[in-house]
Amino acid sequence: MAKSKTNIITKGYHGKVGDQFVLKNHGSNSVIAAKPDRANVVLSQAQKDQCRRFTGAVHYAKNALLDPVLKPVYEARATKEKTAFNLAVGDFLTKPWVDQIDATAYSGHVGDKINIIANDNGKITSANVMIRDAGNAELESGACIFDPVLSCWVYTATTVQTPVAGHKILTVVKDLPGHVTEKELVL
Secondary structure (H helix, E strand, O other): OOOOOOOOOOOOOOEEEOOOEEEEEEOOEEEEEEOOOOOOOOOOHHHHHHHHHHHHHHHHHHHHOOOOOHHHHHHHHOOOOOOHHHHHHHHHHOOOEEEEEEOOOOOOOOOOEEEEEEEOOOOEEEEEEEEEOOOOOEEEEEEOEEEOOOOEEEEEOOOOOOOOOOOEEEEEEEEOOOOEEEEEEEO
């Protein structure tokens, strides 16, 4: 394949040229490729679902870059290889996850701490904890505070709950696009 680093004819152009070929840009490279023939392609339900998810991701990214609060969040992480738009699309397509619920310092007393280690490829905007008894009745709940020193979300107990054996700690984390992930720990 021939390459040209200073191609003034196709540099920066992209899209279909007639019904013969397409121009693409990959980083600083311009590529000429045969026009794909998708006339006889039948998509599976999973492929249709993924197309809908990707359409939603593109819609989210466009709106995020118009939002004066979200735009700087994505632009701050942008690089030459990953634009703010690409980061926003990826953030929409990936849900946050909870790595660990650390309740070793929780014994059912006011002020006890529960640490939540959660991650996202974008940014987690909130984390909440609900403590339930063995019968699933809610005992207490509230928002976690992010501790940058510990690099985790911290919930501080507000009520006395003893004994704690059999209690359940439900953690709910949310990211910028609004995806919610839950994880439960049984004590």
